[in-house]
Amino acid sequence: MPAASHGDVDLSDSSSNDRCRALSQFLAGVEVRAFKIAQAALRHEDDALDAVQDAMLQLARAYSDRPAEEWKPLFYRILENRIRDMQRRRTVRNRVMSWLPFRSEAEEDEPDPIAEAASGDPLPTRRLEIDEAMAALEKALGALPRRQQQAFLLRTLEGLDVAQTARAMGCSEGSVKTHYFRALQTLRAQLGEFYE
Amino acid sequence: MSRDSNGTADFERQLQALLEEGVQRVGGHARSRLNQARHAALAEAARHGRWLLLLRATTWLRLRLLWMPVAGAMAAAVLVAFVLWPNAPQGYPAVEANHTTVEDLDLLADREGIDLMQGGGDGQFYEWAMAQADAGGRPAGPGAAGQGKSHGAQNAGAITGQNSG
Numbered sequence: 001m002p003a004a005s006h007g008d009v010d011l012s013d014s015s016s017n018d019r020c021r022a023l024s025q026f027l028a029g030v031e032v033r034a035f036k037i038a039q040a041a042l043r044h045e046d047d048a049l050d051a052v053q054d055a056m057l058q059l060a061r062a063y064s065d066r067p068a069e070e071w072k073p074l075f076y077r078i079l080e081n082r083i084r085d086m087q088r089r090r091t092v093r094n095r096v097m098s099w100l101p102f103r104s105e106a107e108e109d110e111p112d113p114i115a116e117a118a119s120g121d122p123l124p125t126r127r128l129e130i131d132e133a134m135a136a137l138e139k140a141l142g143a144l145p146r147r148q149q150q151a152f153l154l155r156t157l158e159g160l161d162v163a164q165t166a167r168a169m170g171c172s173e174g175s176v177k178t179h180y181f182r183a184l185q186t187l188r189a190q191l192g193e194f195y196e
Numbered sequence: 197m198s199r200d201s202n203g204t205a206d207f208e209r210q211l212q213a214l215l216e217e218g219v220q221r222v223g224g225h226a227r228s229r230l231n232q233a234r235h236a237a238l239a240e241a242a243r244h245g246r247w248l249l250l251l252r253a254t255t256w257l258r259l260r261l262l263w264m265p266v267a268g269a270m271a272a273a274v275l276v277a278f279v280l281w282p283n284a285p286q287g288y289p290a291v292e293a294n295h296t297t298v299e300d301l302d303l304l305a306d307r308e309g310i311d312l313m314q315g316g317g318d319g320q321f322y323e324w325a326m327a328q329a330d331a332g333g334r335p336a337g338p339g340a341a342g343q344g345k346s347h348g349a350q351n352a353g354a355i356t357g358q359n360s361g
Binding site: 016019020023024027028031032033035036045049052053056057059060061064130133134137138153156157184187188191192 | 204207208211212214215216217218219221222226227229230233234236237238240241242244
């Protein structure tokens with residue numbers, strides 16, 4: 001949906017309007033994948049949504065006037081920084097919470113029934129297979145070192161090329177290839193049974 | 197090797213398909229929140245865009261206001277320079293040359309001066325002048341005019357006496 005249709009987006013400049021529309025399209029195209037990437041790293045839906053929202057706001061605030069082809073690496077760079085901040089904060093919080101005697105395990109991650117609701121509905125057996133494979137993949141992804149996980153998801157899920165991934169991760173292209181290769185090796189070792 | 201790379205490519209494709217399936221399965225709650233986040237970001241971009249436009253406009257205005265007095269002062273300086281240029285002093289050598297020329301003309305036109313130079317006048321004048329110089333060039337007052345003159349005459353006589361002797 002074009003940005004001009006929203007009441008709070010009203011630019012006098014036509015070029016600014018075009019830019020806003022382009023930004024809207026970009027964000028709409030990237031938001032769900034970004035959420036999945038954040039979720040794989042944070043393993044918490046609300047935290048992942050917060051991270052994606054912060055990254056969107058930061059991109060719009062600081063980089064919306066940059067060329068549109070730079071947005072994707074910039075956005076994932078911002079998202080990665082947000083994820084890292086959240087992980088640090090969570091580590092500190094967990095350390096503090098572990099000292100509290102009245103904390104129960106049930107408080108941690110209550111599943112949201114709406115969030116858990118699936119949008120597509122394939123055949124039950126096929127769906128079960130996919131569910132199992134997906135659960136195994138998420139577990140294996142969660143066990144990967146952060147940089148390997150990031151390189152793998154940016155390349156495979158988001159479809160960034162090596163150069164864009166390197167810009168998003170803030171490292172060299174050689175490092176991206178190494179991280180990606182190692183991630184693939186690990187995943188293949190762990191998930192091979194699902195795909196042989 | 198080729199089989200292994202084919203296997204890896206297949207494995208990659210399968211993982212990719214599975215990840216895509218995961219994207220498709222993202223629930224309504226998450227999609228709704230992402231939608232809200234996108235709108236908030238767009239509103240922020242619009243605000244930022246307006247602010248940038250305002251900043252650019254005010255920056256241009258501030259620069260204009262800053263440079264206007266400077267440009268005015270420079271224009272005034274150039275104008276004053278053009279106005280005063282023809283009346284500027286010509287410099288010391290030119291004035292001296294004119295002065296010398298006028299003096300020379302006066303000397304040439306003065307008949308007495310020529311007579312004096314040719315020795316047609318009395319040489320006593322020169323003797324008196326030298327005596328004045330020897331005496332320190334003290335100006336003679338009006339009352340002492342006669343004294344000075346007689347003193348000068350005596351000195352002149354002494355000099356001439358020495359010369360003749």
